[in-house]
Amino acid sequence: MKGEFVRINKRLDPAQTGTEAEKLQSNLKKRVVGQEEAVMQIVNIYQMHLAGMGDSGRPIGNFLFLGPTGSGKTRMVEATAESLIGDVRAVVKIDCAEFQHSHEIAKLIGSPPGYLGHRETHPILSQEVLNHHHTEKVKLSFVLFDEIEKASDALWNLLLGILDKAILTLGDNRRVDFSRALIFMTSNLGASEMLQPNLGFAAGEAARQQAAGVVDKKLDDKISRAGVEAARRKFPPEFINRIDKVVVFKPLGEAELRKILTIELSIVQQRIFNSANGAPFVFLLTEAAREFLLREGTDLKYGARHLKRTIDRLLVHPLSNLITSEQVRGGDLICVALGPALSGLTFYKTAEDMPVYVMAQMVDKSITLPPLPAADSKSPRAATVAARSPRR
Numbered sequence: 001m002k003g004e005f006v007r008i009n010k011r012l013d014p015a016q017t018g019t020e021a022e023k024l025q026s027n028l029k030k031r032v033v034g035q036e037e038a039v040m041q042i043v044n045i046y047q048m049h050l051a052g053m054g055d056s057g058r059p060i061g062n063f064l065f066l067g068p069t070g071s072g073k074t075r076m077v078e079a080t081a082e083s084l085i086g087d088v089r090a091v092v093k094i095d096c097a098e099f100q101h102s103h104e105i106a107k108l109i110g111s112p113p114g115y116l117g118h119r120e121t122h123p124i125l126s127q128e129v130l131n132h133h134h135t136e137k138v139k140l141s142f143v144l145f146d147e148i149e150k151a152s153d154a155l156w157n158l159l160l161g162i163l164d165k166a167i168l169t170l171g172d173n174r175r176v177d178f179s180r181a182l183i184f185m186t187s188n189l190g191a192s193e194m195l196q197p198n199l200g201f202a203a204g205e206a207a208r209q210q211a212a213g214v215v216d217k218k219l220d221d222k223i224s225r226a227g228v229e230a231a232r233r234k235f236p237p238e239f240i241n242r243i244d245k246v247v248v249f250k251p252l253g254e255a256e257l258r259k260i261l262t263i264e265l266s267i268v269q270q271r272i273f274n275s276a277n278g279a280p281f282v283f284l285l286t287e288a289a290r291e292f293l294l295r296e297g298t299d300l301k302y303g304a305r306h307l308k309r310t311i312d313r314l315l316v317h318p319l320s321n322l323i324t325s326e327q328v329r330g331g332d333l334i335c336v337a338l339g340p341a342l343s344g345l346t347f348y349k350t351a352e353d354m355p356v357y358v359m360a361q362m363v364d365k366s367i368t369l370p371p372l373p374a375a376d377s378k379s380p381r382a383a384t385v386a387a388r389s390p391r392r
């Protein structure tokens with residue numbers, strides 16, 4: 001009958017996440033090693049947005065990421081854009097150190113009508129730029145302000161308006177709406193605090209414990225508190241109050257760097273499949289070669305940045321030389337081993353003329369294969385020939 005309803009008493013589980021949020025979480029975890037706190041906060045805010053529970057007159061989320069260099073702050077933002085929009089280029093990056101003077105601010109918001117160069121300047125922070133990567137399904141923007149401690153007063157004022165009202169007024173008085181944006185701000189501030197004598201121990205100890213697979217919640221909290229306190233001392237309260245989440249990124253330990261090494265090696269292999277002058281080949285490292293790269297690439301102070309530089313220097317540059325000197329060609333299998341003096345890597349060709357489907361079996365499943373030549377599936381040989389032919 002009309003107006004009747006059934007009373008029940010079913011217990012609900014508010015800790016359960018929706019599938020969209022779960023997808024985001026697993027994508028972030030695949031791309032960024034450690035830094036679970038940041039993953040959790042991004043997923044929470046995204047879930048609030050999906051549920052329509054966010055504050056409508058503000059950006060979807062305002063995040064402040066603190067912590068040492070090379071710990072994944074920028075990578076986390078890129079990974080979020082990659083997961084939600086499918087393109088890291090969707091992140092609008094503002095390096096605050098580059099916008100110190102008023103004429104530089106004009107690059108961000110354009111100059112008022114009548115000013116010199118008014119017509120030529122296309123503001124970096126226009127609505128078109130923010131909406132550029134919107135898709136039919138996902139209308140989100142990602143804005144990253146790097147090194148905010150270097151922002152000038154003028155930039156600071158712009159930032160406060162964006163964080164509070166999701167509005168930016170351009171030089172010509174047009175308004176830019178940031179209510180569909182996730183705003184990320186980064187600073188190394190927490191890092192210098194962590195490396196102070198008493199907490200320097202904490203950071204080093206945290207990395208050592210991570211290496212041993214130990215999670216010390218108290219130590220983590222101590223580092224986080226040091227970061228947040230440093231931020232409170234440095235930034236005015238009206239700024240801190242506008243931030244939804246302050247996350248302190250932890251220094252990376254050996255266990256994390258080991259995982260990042262695997263991710264980075266896959267990225268190098270993917271690059272070879274995507275380009276390498278159109279002649280895809282496979283490289284495999286021996287266990288000793290991996291350990292060597294890890295050893296050379298471990299530096300507490302510079303985190304994964306040092307590891308990436310080491311991979312470039314010891315692996316990517318030599319491979320590039322081998323490609324351009326035509327010692328390595330499409331369809332080759334290159335074995336990378338620890339050299340006889342144990343002080344460098346050596347490169348051997350251990351197979352050639354491999355068709356694409358054989359290469360596919362050798363690499364990680366997450367790697368996208370090079371475009372398959374039409375004849376490849378029928379004739380493995382044809383693929384090899386196609387892979388070898390284009391030479392510049």
Ligand SMILES: Nc1ncnc2c1ncn2[C@@H]1O[C@H](COP(=O)(O)OP(=O)(O)OP(=O)(O)O)[C@@H](O)[C@H]1O
Pocket residue numbers: 031032033034035067068069070071072073074075076186187188252260263303304305308
């Ligand atoms: N936690 C991580 N997981 C996976 N890769 C990482 C991680 N941290 C760093 N990297 C790798 O190192 C590179 C540099 O890291 P990233 O740019 O995120 O550092 P950052 O914390 O923003 O440092 P900075 O304060 O110097 O800007 C990334 O592009 C990524 O390849």
Ligand SMILES: [Mg+2]
Pocket residue numbers: 073074075146186
């Ligand atoms: Mg960064």
